[in-house]
Amino acid sequence: MTAENVRWGILATGGIAAAFTADLVDLPDADVVAVASRSADSAKAFAERFGIPRAYGDWASLAADEDIDVVYVATPHAAHRAAAGLCLEAGRNVLCEKAFTLNVREAEELVALAKARGSFLMEAMWMYCNPVIRRLKALVDDGGIGEVRTVQADFGLAGPFPPSHRLRDPAQGGGALLDLGVYPVSFAQLLLGEPSDIAARAVLSDEGVDLQTGALLSWESGALASVHCSVVGGTSVSASVTGSQGRIDIPYGFFHADRFVLHRDGREPEVFAHDTAADPHNSLKYEAREVMRALRASETESSLVPLDGTLAVMRTLDAIRDRIGVRYPGEGDETDDQEAVPAVTPA
Structure with a gap:
C-alpha cells in the first residue's frame, strides 16, 4: 500500500x-x-x-x-x-x-x-482500537492500579427476541455468547491474557442457544474475571478492573467507552475522558484507520488486534460453550478437549 x-x-x-x-x-x-x-x-x-x-x-x-x-x-x-x-x-x-x-x-x-x-x-x-480502552490498557500495563486482581464485565440486551431472530437461530451462530459475550471475554483477555481455567453456567433456549451465560475465568496469577452476557435482560453494560492499588470503572457502553474513572486510595477519583469533538466514542472509524495504517505499512496483522489474541479469545469461547452444552449445526465435539459440565437450565 x-x-x-x-x-x-x-x-x-x-x-x-x-x-x-x-x-x-x-x-x-x-x-x-x-x-x-x-x-x-x-x-x-x-x-x-x-x-x-x-x-x-x-x-x-x-x-x-x-x-x-x-x-x-x-x-x-x-x-x-x-x-x-x-x-x-x-x-x-x-x-x-x-x-x-x-x-x-x-x-x-x-x-x-x-x-x-x-x-x-x-x-x-x-473495542481494542477505541482510544479510551487503549489508554486504560496502557495505564494498567504501567502498573497504575498495581497487580490486577479482578475484572468484571457484562453485556445484556432486554429483548425479547423471537425464535426466528438471528440471536436465537443456531444456523446463524445465535446466542448471547458469540454476539455479546465476546466483548466481556475480549476485555478480560486484553488485560490478563488467556485464562488457565474456565467455569460457566447458562440458560438455554428451546433452539439450543444460550439466552444468558455467566463465566468465571481464572489465571495462574490469582486474578479472576467474572463475565456475563444476556439476550433476555438489559444490563449495565459496564466493566471494572480492580488492582492491588486501585480500581478502574467504565460506565454504560464499556465496549465503546468515552471515559473511565480511576480510583486510588487517598486520592480523588480521576476521570479520563475522550474528546469526541472529532469522532464520537461509538465510531467504527478507529478500527478502519488501524486497518489502513497496517496496510500502508505492509503489515499482515494489526498490533492492536493481533491474530494470536483473536485465537485465544476463540479458545475461551469454545471452552465456555463446551461447559454450557451449546453446539452449532455441523459441529462435532471438537470445541474443547475438557469434559463438558452439564450446567444448563432450559428456558
Whole structure:
C-alpha cells in the first residue's frame, strides 16, 4: 500500500455493514468501491444508499475484484469462515466481524490461509482500537492500579427476541455468547491474557442457544474475571478492573467507552475522558484507520488486534460453550478437549 486512498469492499448489507460503511465514507483516505450480497437487489439498494459504484449479487464476484484493497466481512458468525476464506483465497485482505468465527478450528483455518497468501487479516474488535480502552490498557500495563486482581464485565440486551431472530437461530451462530459475550471475554483477555481455567453456567433456549451465560475465568496469577452476557435482560453494560492499588470503572457502553474513572486510595477519583469533538466514542472509524495504517505499512496483522489474541479469545469461547452444552449445526465435539459440565437450565 501507498499513501493513496484505501479501496474497500463490503461483504453483506445488514445493520453492522451499514454502520461501518457510514463511518468509512466520512474518512477522506477511504473509498468504498464495491458491495456484495447474496441478493442482487439488496446489494444494489445498499450501493445506492452509500454511493458505491459496484454492486454484486454474489460473494465470489467481490472476492475476484482486483480493484479492492480490503474486504470488510459483515455476515452472521456462521458465514464468516466461508466469506472470509473466499476473499483470502482470491488474494484479498480481510477485516472480519466478531465473533471471528463459530469456533477456534475455523479461526485457525482463516489465520493459516491468510499467512499462506501473505494477506492481511484482522478481527473487527473495534473495542481494542477505541482510544479510551487503549489508554486504560496502557495505564494498567504501567502498573497504575498495581497487580490486577479482578475484572468484571457484562453485556445484556432486554429483548425479547423471537425464535426466528438471528440471536436465537443456531444456523446463524445465535446466542448471547458469540454476539455479546465476546466483548466481556475480549476485555478480560486484553488485560490478563488467556485464562488457565474456565467455569460457566447458562440458560438455554428451546433452539439450543444460550439466552444468558455467566463465566468465571481464572489465571495462574490469582486474578479472576467474572463475565456475563444476556439476550433476555438489559444490563449495565459496564466493566471494572480492580488492582492491588486501585480500581478502574467504565460506565454504560464499556465496549465503546468515552471515559473511565480511576480510583486510588487517598486520592480523588480521576476521570479520563475522550474528546469526541472529532469522532464520537461509538465510531467504527478507529478500527478502519488501524486497518489502513497496517496496510500502508505492509503489515499482515494489526498490533492492536493481533491474530494470536483473536485465537485465544476463540479458545475461551469454545471452552465456555463446551461447559454450557451449546453446539452449532455441523459441529462435532471438537470445541474443547475438557469434559463438558452439564450446567444448563432450559428456558
